[in-house]
Amino acid sequence: MKRKVLLILCIAAISAMFVQSCEVNGCSKGTLISGVNNHESQKMKGNCMECHGPNGNGKGCFMIAGTVYDSLELNTNANAVIMLYTQPNGGGQLVATLDVDQSGNFYTTAIVNFGNGLYPAIVSKKDNSTQFMATPTVIGACGSCHGVLNAKIWIN
Secondary structure (H helix, E strand, C coil): CHHHHHHHHHHHHHHHHHHHHHHHCCCCCCCCECCCCCCCCCCCCCCHHHCCCCCCCCCCCCCEEEEEECCCCCCECCCEEEEEEEEHHHEEEEEEEEECCCCCEEEECCCCCCCCCEEEEEEECCCCCEEECCCCECCCEHHHCECCCECCEECC
């Protein structure tokens, strides 16, 4: 029983430190979600969460974030929607939908339960074509792999 209480207190202390550090960095200033008409985000290469995380100086602690490019991977593409499913190829439950903003970025500070992994899909608003990620992810830092180890996220 004492171990259980000690464990709960440790978890609470760690959570409090995380929340406190997020508040210092502006992460508790409401929910930020990318939208079709938003154009405030920066055009950035790499992992958005380096700045938009508990130790960064960007506005908000992102749970999911990334940038969409055109098919040549040269320019950003604002004509897309990101969807996360519990099963491959758009199967199972749809957990999150994020519109790509005018800068080609998508992001949310809302809590997303990744569980055992979510399967991302990107849908083109031009022709409704969809690309599915074949493997699940348990993190929303899309730019930590795409554009580094894997191709950039792109759609026509």
